[in-house]
Amino acid sequence: MTMDADDRSLLEDLLAGEHRALARVISKIENRAPGYRDLVSELYAHTGNADVIGITGSPGAGKSTLVDKLAETYRDRGETVGVIAIDPSSPFTGGAVLGDRIRMASTVGDMDVFVRSMSARGTLGGLSTATADAVKAMDAFDKDKIIIETVGAGQNEIDIVRTADTVAVLVPPGSGDDIQTLKAGILEIADVFVVNKADRDGADRTVQELRDMVQLGDGSGHEGGGHHSQEIIDAHDDWDGEADDADETDAGWTPPIVETVAIHGTGVDEFIDELAAHRDYLVASGEHAEQVRTRYAEEIRTLLREDVHAMLETELEAAGGIDDLAEDVRQGETDPYSIATDVLEPVATCLENLETGPDGSGTE
Amino acid sequence: MSSEQEAESIRCLVAKVGLDGHDRGAHVIARAFRDAGFEVIYSGLHKAPDEIVQAAVQEDVDVLGISILSGAHDTLVPKIMDGLEEYGAAEDTLVLAGGVIPEEDRDELREQGVAAIFGPGTSVEETIEFVRENAPQR
Numbered sequence: 001m002t003m004d005a006d007d008r009s010l011l012e013d014l015l016a017g018e019h020r021a022l023a024r025v026i027s028k029i030e031n032r033a034p035g036y037r038d039l040v041s042e043l044y045a046h047t048g049n050a051d052v053i054g055i056t057g058s059p060g061a062g063k064s065t066l067v068d069k070l071a072e073t074y075r076d077r078g079e080t081v082g083v084i085a086i087d088p089s090s091p092f093t094g095g096a097v098l099g100d101r102i103r104m105a106s107t108v109g110d111m112d113v114f115v116r117s118m119s120a121r122g123t124l125g126g127l128s129t130a131t132a133d134a135v136k137a138m139d140a141f142d143k144d145k146i147i148i149e150t151v152g153a154g155q156n157e158i159d160i161v162r163t164a165d166t167v168a169v170l171v172p173p174g175s176g177d178d179i180q181t182l183k184a185g186i187l188e189i190a191d192v193f194v195v196n197k198a199d200r201d202g203a204d205r206t207v208q209e210l211r212d213m214v215q216l217g218d219g220s221g222h223e224g225g226g227h228h229s230q231e232i233i234d235a236h237d238d239w240d241g242e243a244d245d246a247d248e249t250d251a252g253w254t255p256p257i258v259e260t261v262a263i264h265g266t267g268v269d270e271f272i273d274e275l276a277a278h279r280d281y282l283v284a285s286g287e288h289a290e291q292v293r294t295r296y297a298e299e300i301r302t303l304l305r306e307d308v309h310a311m312l313e314t315e316l317e318a319a320g321g322i323d324d325l326a327e328d329v330r331q332g333e334t335d336p337y338s339i340a341t342d343v344l345e346p347v348a349t350c351l352e353n354l355e356t357g358p359d360g361s362g363t364e
Numbered sequence: 365m366s367s368e369q370e371a372e373s374i375r376c377l378v379a380k381v382g383l384d385g386h387d388r389g390a391h392v393i394a395r396a397f398r399d400a401g402f403e404v405i406y407s408g409l410h411k412a413p414d415e416i417v418q419a420a421v422q423e424d425v426d427v428l429g430i431s432i433l434s435g436a437h438d439t440l441v442p443k444i445m446d447g448l449e450e451y452g453a454a455e456d457t458l459v460l461a462g463g464v465i466p467e468e469d470r471d472e473l474r475e476q477g478v479a480a481i482f483g484p485g486t487s488v489e490e491t492i493e494f495v496r497e498n499a500p501q502r
Contacts, residue, residue: 020451023424031372095373095398101419102408108415114422117405119373 003038011042014141019111022141026116029133040133046140050082051279054148054161057170062196064103066170066262066271067149071113072106073268074145080112082138084131086150086160089119100149114138128159129302132295135163158189163295165288166278168192168271171210174202187213190255192274198259198267210257253281312343319343374499376427379407379416381444384434389462393429396488402427402495413440417447426458426499433463437473445476456500462486 003011013021025043028036053070057063064085071081085100098117107113116134120127131148138146150160161167169190193214195207256274260267282288316322319342328334378394380387387409397404405423407416420428428448432440441461448454454477461473462482470481479498482491 019421020424020453023422027375027424033372089403095401096403097394097398098403098405101405101423105408108418109412111418115419116422117403119403 003042004035007035007039011039014137015046017141019114022114022137023116025137026118026134029130029137030118036133040136043133043136043140047136048139050135050139050143050146051166051275052135052139052146052148052164053275054150054164054167055170056150056158056161056167057194057196058172059151061170061172062262063149063151063170064100066194066196066260066268067100067147068104068106069262069265069268070147070272071104071145072265073272075107075110075113079144080142081107081114082135082141082143082146083113083115084134084138084146084148085115085117086127086131086148087117087119088151114141114143128163129299129306131160132163132299162189165282165291166191166275168194168275170194170196171206172197173200173206191253191278192271193255193257194271195257195259196262199261203259207257207259214255214257253278253285253287311347315343315347374402374427374495375405375423375425376402376429376495377405377407377416377420377423377425378429378431379411379419380409380431381407381411381413381416381440382432382434382436383410384432384436385409386433387431389433390431393431393462393488393491396492397495400492400496413443413447416444417451417453420448420457421451421453426456427460427495428457429460429462431462432465435464437461437463437465438469441473441478442476445478458495458498458500460491460495462491 010021010024014025025039027033028039055063055067055070067083067085071083074081083104085098085104087096087098087100089096096119098119101115101117104113104115118127118130118134135146135148148161148164167189169187169192171193173195193210195203195210197203198207256277258267258271258274260271262268282291316325319325319339325334325339329336329339376397378390378397380390390406394404394406405419405425407419411419416428416430419425428444430437430441430444445454445459448457448459459478460480460482461478465473465481465483473481480494
């Protein structure tokens with residue numbers, strides 16, 4: 001890969017620990033500025049050391065406050081922290097007010113907590129790529145823990161938090177109905193549940209509802225759960241520590257439920273313990289490797305989609321521009337499917353020629 | 365290629381600094397900037413100059429708008445400018461000041477690197493226009 005001199009020195013500054021350089025690199029990533037791809041691919045060589053934690057939940061659940069306390073506790077333990085806080089942008093003007101930073105008051109003045117606000121700039125799937133790349137930048141900057149925070153409102157957000165190793169979902173008390181609505185979406189991706197504002201009425205009930213749901217999920221998740229229990233009982237007959245460990249690994253991960261009062265810092269230590277436990281589980285079970293593979297596969301797909309998309313835009317221009325084509329459809333002269341086939345045809349022909357070419361030259 | 369599809373957004377930090385609890389103006393500006401299509405980070409109230417510098421550097425903002433109605437601009441603004449300098453961010457950040465700033469103090473602030481001062485009565489359109497025209501090209 002080739003990089004121009006400016007990007008080269010920017011990369012060197014980032015690796016040397018200059019905050020300004022990290023901030024600038026993330027801007028380049030966000031803006032898809034020229035050369036950002038080369039920059040990111042250079043970053044990869046320096047990554048892989050950070051634990052990436054995703055935190056999501058409904059608006060007002062207390063995400064930013066919890067992230068603040070989390071960062072503070074990690075800092076007390078001598079670890080450096082990066083935070084990427086994502087807020088929605090207006091679909092009309094593209095503008096956004098990014099307000100998560102206000103809640104992160106415990107660590108201000110401590111430059112070893114690097115907080116970066118990002119907004120969804122209206123490109124489908126683009127933000128999860130940008131987030132993943134920003135995580136890489138923070139990882140290369142040598143952050144020990146990287147926290148991604150986003151509102152859990154749909155597929156886009158789910159894609160974002162999935163760039164994390166461990167996902168925590170915040171559920172405020174008294175959201176029984178919310179749990180129902182969230183069931184099919186965001187609750188499925190939780191590795192750890194956090195019932196925040198646990199000092200409020202209804203917290204016990206929310207914990208109970210979550211517990212029921214987690215157990216239900218366990219039963220349906222593993223075919224023949226009854227049989228599995230029998231195996232455990234059998235194993236119990238010749239009990240020894242080692243067999244027990246193996247069983248736990250086999251059983252997979254059951255999301256724990258942690259109660260916190262983020263504003264007072266209550267329960268944050270337990271939360272951190274569960275995050276660490278999940279991390280250990282991922283590594284011990286080999287799931288981590290699988291997870292990382294899946295993530296990279298998705299990243300490659302997204303990048304390819306973007307590239308092909310850009311090529312097709314050029315192709316569209318050559319075919320008369322999207323507006324004229326759309327007008328043709330409106331006039332009833334043609335239909336979207338025919339146009340798609342026509343525009344794609346030269347590309348398809350090219351690929352076919354490559355595949356059917358004589359051996360050896362086929363890959364040229 | 366794909367870089368052309370992404371419209372680059374102007375990033376602004378709207379900051380309240382010092383012991384000044386009047387944030388109505390800051391809210392109005394934050395909202396107006398958002399509606400103008402900017403990305404706005406709002407600092408919240410009662411921030412120390414260090415905190416403003418930290419936010420401006422980490423967020424890599426193009427524009428830093430400081431709202432001061434307490435009269436402490438003579439001490440607070442220089443601290444912020446020094447901090448930006450320290451992180452190499454003073455050069456290409458457009459620093460604006462708003463609020464109650466007497467005419468006789470303005471030249472000094474400008475010398476320290478404040479690009480424009482918007483006093484009471486300035487229309488938001490005027491401010492937005494100024495930001496659009498003067499936001500640093502990076």
